[in-house]
């Protein structure tokens with residue numbers, strides 16, 4: 344619902360620079376290729392921005408995660424620790440390598456991996472760990488690294504939601520052996536469908552590059568006079584997939600990348616403004632941001648604590664009532680994920696993940712996939728804050744019902 348007096352801004356915001364990027368590709372007439380100019384340009388620009396040695400563009404964030412796990416040598420029987428709260432792709436990428444995702448609970452405050460719970464789940468078969476920088480907040484990477492070093496695990500960051508975030512001054516995407524970003528339309532760096540694989544290690548890069556390209560040895564150079572010929576004589580050395588992105592996607596991603604700092608600044612400004620308002624309401628907890636990291640608020644998740652609002656209703660019921668009330672006030676609000684990953688029918692696990700379950704029951708996200716908080720001008724943020732206050736006041740007056 345998008346009512347109210349101020350029209351919210353839809354995401355992605357596309358303008359003349361994106362149009363110019365698309366027409367540049369169409370004018371050139373080259374739509375794809377591992378060595379094609381937009382693919383290579385995007386890879387070079389992302390690597391430079393992050394201060395990483397290597398980047399590979401892919402056709403999805405899931406593909407970027409998958410090539411990372413393949414490069415890590417994950418295979419049948421290997422276990423990979425992933426958080427119980429994420430998008431399903433984090434676990435699917437493990438299955439694609441024949442590995443077994445082992446779910447660990449999340450921290451109740453940050454919603455990122457609870458590293459102590461992860462440590463309890465390490466076995467002799469554990470090969471890798473995938474901390475997810477959920478909603479744009481980096482996971483507790485020092486603790487992840489300590490665990491990984493002591494147990495001999497490869498760290499693959501799932502940075503799908505965290506473009507522009509930092510941990511102790513270092514960019515998300517450079518905090519593990521490898522990282523994966525998503526370029527899906529909802530993301531802070533949006534280009535339709537696409538992904539980015541990042542690493543500093545030449546060997547991992549070389550392996551990932553083959554896995555991305557049907558196992559073929561990438562061509563040493565690209566010939567603009569014969570743009571489709573760079574794979575004609577290549578030979579396969581490993582099992583791989585066709586995960587190359589198209590030139591149109593990469594060109595749009597480059598145009599969006601040039602505006603990423605602006606997107607990040609707007610996300611942080613909006614979240615700061617909304618948190619100042621919502622944090623003053625009894626029983627509402629805005630997203631936590633530990634002092635050693637920055638959050639890019641890809642999603643803005645608030646927690647409801649009924650007892651602190653003087654309410655005696657189950658958190659999930661209160662959440663549902665608030666969701667309805669917010670929408671009636673013209674405030675964009677959604678649930679993002681309704682069950683922990685292990686409870687998806689794919690896994691049908693009955694194991695309990697108390698923090699992930701509590702997080703899902705007692706929180707909602709302000710902003711939606713189409714109208715995220717990070718895209719909004721300040722007057723929309725203020726209108727949403729006003730609507731939230733009215734909805735919360737009315738709910739409290741009515742005893743949460």
Ligand SMILES: Cc1ncc(COP(=O)(O)O)c(C=O)c1O
Pocket residue numbers: 403404405406429430432433475501503504524525526527536537538
């Ligand atoms: C946390 C997380 N991991 C992985 C992915 C997968 O990215 P994609 O949808 O680009 O495959 C996404 C995004 O959808 C995500 O949010």
